[in-house]
Amino acid sequence: MTTLRELVLEDGNNLTVRDALHQSILAGIQSSASRFRVWVSATLNNQGTVGFKPKLIAGLLIFAVSLWIRSLHAVDMAPLIHGPNQPGAGMTAEYDGRAETIADGHGVMVPDNLKPSDTDFLAYPPGYSIFLASIYHQVGRDYFAVQLFQNVLNSLSSVLIFLIAAQLVSWSASIASGLLSAVSHHLAYYSNFILPDGLCALPLLVSVYLLVKAERSASRSLWLCAAAGLTLGLSVWLRPNSLLLGPFLIIVMALISLRRGRSVKNAAVMALVSLVVVAPITIRNYVVYREFIPVTIHLGVVLWEGIGESSGDRFGAVSTDDEVAQQDAILYGDERYAGSWASPDGIRRDRDHVGKSIAIIIRHPFWYGGVMLKRMGELVKYSAQAPLVDRGDDAKVSENGNTTREVTTVGDLSLAVGKTLHWTRAFARALQRVAKETALVFIIAGAIIMFSVSWRKALLVAAVPTYYLLAQSAMHVEFRYALPMHYFLFLFAGITWVVISAAAFDWMRKLGRLFVARAPGN
Numbered sequence: 001m002t003t004l005r006e007l008v009l010e011d012g013n014n015l016t017v018r019d020a021l022h023q024s025i026l027a028g029i030q031s032s033a034s035r036f037r038v039w040v041s042a043t044l045n046n047q048g049t050v051g052f053k054p055k056l057i058a059g060l061l062i063f064a065v066s067l068w069i070r071s072l073h074a075v076d077m078a079p080l081i082h083g084p085n086q087p088g089a090g091m092t093a094e095y096d097g098r099a100e101t102i103a104d105g106h107g108v109m110v111p112d113n114l115k116p117s118d119t120d121f122l123a124y125p126p127g128y129s130i131f132l133a134s135i136y137h138q139v140g141r142d143y144f145a146v147q148l149f150q151n152v153l154n155s156l157s158s159v160l161i162f163l164i165a166a167q168l169v170s171w172s173a174s175i176a177s178g179l180l181s182a183v184s185h186h187l188a189y190y191s192n193f194i195l196p197d198g199l200c201a202l203p204l205l206v207s208v209y210l211l212v213k214a215e216r217s218a219s220r221s222l223w224l225c226a227a228a229g230l231t232l233g234l235s236v237w238l239r240p241n242s243l244l245l246g247p248f249l250i251i252v253m254a255l256i257s258l259r260r261g262r263s264v265k266n267a268a269v270m271a272l273v274s275l276v277v278v279a280p281i282t283i284r285n286y287v288v289y290r291e292f293i294p295v296t297i298h299l300g301v302v303l304w305e306g307i308g309e310s311s312g313d314r315f316g317a318v319s320t321d322d323e324v325a326q327q328d329a330i331l332y333g334d335e336r337y338a339g340s341w342a343s344p345d346g347i348r349r350d351r352d353h354v355g356k357s358i359a360i361i362i363r364h365p366f367w368y369g370g371v372m373l374k375r376m377g378e379l380v381k382y383s384a385q386a387p388l389v390d391r392g393d394d395a396k397v398s399e400n401g402n403t404t405r406e407v408t409t410v411g412d413l414s415l416a417v418g419k420t421l422h423w424t425r426a427f428a429r430a431l432q433r434v435a436k437e438t439a440l441v442f443i444i445a446g447a448i449i450m451f452s453v454s455w456r457k458a459l460l461v462a463a464v465p466t467y468y469l470l471a472q473s474a475m476h477v478e479f480r481y482a483l484p485m486h487y488f489l490f491l492f493a494g495i496t497w498v499v500i501s502a503a504a505f506d507w508m509r510k511l512g513r514l515f516v517a518r519a520p521g522n
Contacts, residue, residue: 044170044453044498055166058175059159066155066182071418072389072428073188074147078415081143081194092143092194094124099132100141108133109284116288119346122297125281127237128196144411147192151414154191154198158182160205161487167212168457169450169495176494180439181487185432189386190480200238201484204245207232207270208464208488211249214266221262225269232270233277240295241481243278245467246271252463256456291347299475300353301341306476307357310371315360319476324353375473380489382439385479388432392425439493446492449499464488 080086098111106112108130114121132146139145162178181187191198210228214221235242250267257263278295285293301324308317318327321341328349329338336344361368450458468485 044173044495050171055171058171058178059162062158062162062175062178062182063155065179066158066188067151067417068421068424069183069185069188069389069428069432070151070154070191071414072421072425073185073418074144074151074192075415075418075422076387076390077147077189077192078144081147086143086194088193088195091124094120095129095132095194095196096141098124098126098129099136102129102133103136103141109280110288114288117344119289119297120340120343122285122289122293122346123342124298125237125240125295127234128199131196131199131238132194139410142409142411143194144414145409146194148410148414148417150199151191153202154187155182157187157198157202157205157487160202160209161491164205164209164212164488165491165494167209167216168461169491170498172498173491173494176497177487177491178494180435180490180493180497183428183431183435184486184490185388185436186382186386186479187483187486188389190483193480195480196238197480197483200235200242201487203231203235203238204242204464204484205487207235207274211266211270212460215257215263221266222269225266226273229270229273230277232274235484236274236278236295237281239481240298241468241471242484243295244471245464246274248467249463252459256459258456289347293347297342297346297350300350300357302475302477303357304353306371306375306474307360309476310374317357317360372473375477376469379469379472379477379479379482379485380440380443381479382436388436389425389429391429392422439490442493442496443489444492446495446499449495450492461488461491 077087083089086092101111101113102108107114109126111121135142135146135149158178158181161181162174165174165177187198207228210224210231214224214228217224229246232242232246246267250264250271253263253267254260282292282294285291285295301321304317304324305319305321307315308319308323311317318324324341325338328341329335332345332349334345337349340346341349447458447462450461465485465488468482472482
């Protein structure tokens with residue numbers, strides 16, 4: 001590196017000492033940054049070739065940890081299940097009622113007793129009710145059994161982010177990412193809701209994994225992308241939030257790929273197939289209601305309620321479903337509207353809400369931009385939104401942890417797993433506490449580290465979180481709406497854990513060598 005004295009002597013007439021000092025500092029920073037990038041790259045890729053058996057063991061470990069944590073949360077939530085205080089009880093009742101209709105043989109896509117005037121049917125996509133009906137058909141209507149199925153499937157989601165990270169970063173980072181998603185109190189807590197919020201992450205993660213595999217396979221890329229589109233479409237059947245993720249990924253692949261034409265074609269195939277998979281819902285909606293409704297009519301109410309939450313009385317918007325229904329009854333002069341925001345005439349009412357909301361946003365763009373930033377902050381607020389595993393000495397937990405009851409049903413088996421592991425609660429809570437307190441800082445640090453090493457891969461990992469942050473912050477939002485994005489954010493946090501661990505190991509090794517060198521006789 002050029003010294004300060006050399007810089008001054010280089011051009012004594014034009015180069016001042018201050019200029020030389022600035023250039024020297026800049027050169028030092030650039031040199032340090034370069035050395036850091038080289039060290040990080042070596043750290044993340046120093047494990048060599050990993051065989052199938054270690055991969056399998058790591059995947060099984062992540063799955064087991066994930067199921068363990070989710071089962072403990074299932075026991076914590078057990079006193080509320082099948083009761084009026086069950087989380088999301090109103091929405092669960094909607095899905096449950098449709099599932100029972102399907103299980104009783106009254107139609108899967110369209111109930112045989114549906115009245116065209118009943119637009120409540122358009123409030124939610126059909127996928128989760130079909131999922132519930134399939135469980136009810138096998139084991140009966142038991143929310144505890146549903147929790148077991150969901151916790152097993154959602155534990156596979158932790159394995160999927162492990163596989164994605166292994167393809168994009170390294171096996172060390174992939175193991176850290178998988179374990180972080182496995183112990184996450186948010187992902188485990190919402191996994192036990194009888195709602196599709198947690199479940200929709202699995203097909204989305206499969207879709208991204210297949211897209212990444214397609215980028216590495218010249219011969220099977222189109223087939224892999226078609227499969228990715230299929231699973232992405234299935235995610236929309238559960239929740240409509242990812243409807244435009246396919247087109248968004250086309251833009252991302254155009255920005256990051258060295259083989260732009262091939263990558264854009266792959267992403268386009270995935271996006272097109274996903275829309276084809278969603279098409280039966282759109283066609284059903286048109287056949288029944290003679291209106292173009294891609295999936296649901298929920299957009300207007302979440303926009304309107306989002307404005308109500310953020311503005312108070314400023315624009316006349318309200319912030320809850322019941323308030324929207326009451327307001328509609330007054331505005332339209334129809335008392336029937338007071339019962340629900342979605343029916344009757346839910347299509348017209350929701351479109352009117354969209355129009356009113358967009359008009360406000362256009363008139364106040366800077367205010368709404370600030371609102372969106374605040375909502376983004378709420379979506380990554382890991383210190384709130386969900387409880388940790390309850391303490392082992394909690395009286396409620398001690399009662400729920402009684403394992404003397406005989407396991408006779410699938411629902412009992414669901415709780416038996418968590419009850420048997422009652423003694424691990426203190427350790428599980430400690431793990432969750434560490435992950436919770438470090439989450440946001442480690443995500444930011446990991447993103448910076450990955451962007452410094454490979455901005456293309458970093459953008460691909462950030463694609464799903466970016467999509468959810470932009471899409472969800474534009475309207476009323478709850479943490480559970482964007483659960484899929486957190487798997488990808490934990491990948492960034494996993495990188496930070498690996499880098500810190502490697503740095504600590506290097507420091508201890510150097511310290512050990514120093515002690516050996518200074519030992520008597522050396």
